[in-house]
Amino acid sequence: MTKDGPARPLRLDGQGKPLWLVCELTYKxxxxxxxxxxxxxxxxxxxxxxxxxxKRVLRESRALGSLQLGFTGGEPLVRxxxxxxxxxADRLGFYTNLITSTVGMDAERLGRLKAAxxxxxQVSLQSHDADTTNTLVGAPVHQHKIDMIREIKAQGFPVxxxxxxxxxxIAHTTAYLELALELGVDYVEFANVQYYNWALVxxxxxxxxLEELRESEAAINAFRARIGKRMTIxxxxxxxxNGRPKAxxxxxxxxxxxxxxxxxxxxxxxxxxxxxLDFPSVxxxxxxxxxxxxxxxxxxxxxxxxKEPCRSCDEKEKDFGGCRCQAYLLTGDAANPxxxxxxxxxxxxxxxxxxxxxxxxxxxxxLVMRQAGAS
Amino acid sequence: MYMLxxxxxxxxxxxxxxxxxxxxxxxxxxxxxxxxxxxLVAEVVAELSALCPDEDIAADILAFLEIANDKGxxxxxxxx
Numbered sequence: 150m151t152k153d154g155p156a157r158p159l160r161l162d163g164q165g166k167p168l169w170l171v172c173e174l175t176y177k178x179x180x181x182x183x184x185x186x187x188x189x190x191x192x193x194x195x196x197x198x199x200x201x202x203x204k205r206v207l208r209e210s211r212a213l214g215s216l217q218l219g220f221t222g223g224e225p226l227v228r229x230x231x232x233x234x235x236x237x238a239d240r241l242g243f244y245t246n247l248i249t250s251t252v253g254m255d256a257e258r259l260g261r262l263k264a265a266x267x268x269x270x271q272v273s274l275q276s277h278d279a280d281t282t283n284t285l286v287g288a289p290v291h292q293h294k295i296d297m298i299r300e301i302k303a304q305g306f307p308v309x310x311x312x313x314x315x316x317x318x319i320a321h322t323t324a325y326l327e328l329a330l331e332l333g334v335d336y337v338e339f340a341n342v343q344y345y346n347w348a349l350v351x352x353x354x355x356x357x358x359l360e361e362l363r364e365s366e367a368a369i370n371a372f373r374a375r376i377g378k379r380m381t382i383x384x385x386x387x388x389x390x391n392g393r394p395k396a397x398x399x400x401x402x403x404x405x406x407x408x409x410x411x412x413x414x415x416x417x418x419x420x421x422x423x424x425x426l427d428f429p430s431v432x433x434x435x436x437x438x439x440x441x442x443x444x445x446x447x448x449x450x451x452x453x454x455x456k457e458p459c460r461s462c463d464e465k466e467k468d469f470g471g472c473r474c475q476a477y478l479l480t481g482d483a484a485n486p487x488x489x490x491x492x493x494x495x496x497x498x499x500x501x502x503x504x505x506x507x508x509x510x511x512x513x514x515x516l517v518m519r520q521a522g523a524s
Numbered sequence: 525m526y527m528l529x530x531x532x533x534x535x536x537x538x539x540x541x542x543x544x545x546x547x548x549x550x551x552x553x554x555x556x557x558x559x560x561x562x563x564l565v566a567e568v569v570a571e572l573s574a575l576c577p578d579e580d581i582a583a584d585i586l587a588f589l590e591i592a593n594d595k596g597x598x599x600x601x602x603x604x
């Protein structure tokens with residue numbers, strides 16, 4: 150968010166509004182990406198919200214001040230009512246974003262989404278190289294993605310191209326950027342894989358080395374210098390390697406609210422993995438109560454919950470103690486400091502993970518592709 | 525790709541764009557809303573100057589437009 154000049158950021162103090170609403174319309178997806186952030190048990194979570202239930206979520210969130218809306222999944226195009234939901238969201242005044250693999254899209258459906266008021270599309274593309282993409286996602290979809298990116302641009306949408314940064318594609322940075330430029334995309338986001346759920350299962354096989362990341366960063370900087378403002382490229386060194394945690398979600402229950410396919414309301418898309426928290430469902434409660442009053446959204450909001458060294462840390466308002474899910478997964482207690490922080494007493498857990506991932510024989514295990522029952 | 529509109533819940537003009545929200549202060553909002561759909565800078569400066577006859581705001585408007593251009597919120601049209 151822009152913080153300088155004549156504009157000022159909206160409130161980020163946790164007493165504000167759910168400015169960003171993330172709607173995971175379904176966990177269904179035709180792809181098998183081994184870094185998927187959906188729950189390992191996604192196949193057993195059924196009973197998706199109906200069209201009318203989603204519309205109520207949209208109305209109530211908008212009334213609370215939500216502005217940005219991401220339709221995601223799974224693959225949101227699986228939902229036949231996507232156009233109807235986009236139209237409702239647009240009518241309510243949301244800026245509607247679609248986060249998609251493009252599988253299930255054609256020019257005609259894209260036209261309908263445009264007519265419904267869709268503003269922006271974020272497409273995942275794993276590599277410039279067809280074989281790499283197809284292997285990584287477990288389906289022959291590379292050419293379809295390329296065709297759809299061209300069609301999306303032809304129909305006048307801004308495009309964010311999202312590449313999950315993994316060992317298997319990191320050496321291709323420059324070739325990938327050349328393709329993105331040729332396709333006319335507006336933003337390229339090098340998305341560091343967050344090691345939860347499927348990605349955690351596959352961490353040793355997916356995690357790039359710091360050297361590979363630095364080389365990729367240098368390639369990006371050279372590319373930026375060459376092309377100027379034609380394309381915006383986002384890249385950061387991941388939390389595993391930089392000694393400080395990410396400012397996860399801008400703080401728990403601060404500006405982002407996720408609604409899972411079955412109506413569970415979550416402070417982030419991974420939070421469902423936290424045991425011991427009773428996440429409320431939009432089927433049982435109003436969005437207003439969930440955001441303002443539910444115990445789950447208040448548990449790690451602000452800084453009262455923090456332990457040392459976070460509590461007295463002069464950076465706590467910068468990173469909010471990092472990621473609760475990562476703290477839980479690596480230390481067993483979500484209230485612990487995120488182990489990604491070098492000040493955390495659990496920082497050695499990150500060091501161990503890096504060593505494990507970078508052992509010479511690490512490639513001996515095949516990727517566990519996302520599918521129901523595979524975990 | 526930038527969408528400018530008045531947001532009642534913020535009592536401000538906001539810019540919405542892929543993965544971003546900017547809340548504009550009242551001056552920025554007053555300037556930018558006049559450029560929606562394309563306008564001549566001189567026209568807008570004259571219009572706003574007429575609204576603030578006691579101040580010389582032209583330089584401030586131009587400085588702001590440089591920032592807006594730099595951020596991609598506005599685009600200079602090619603000279604005819």
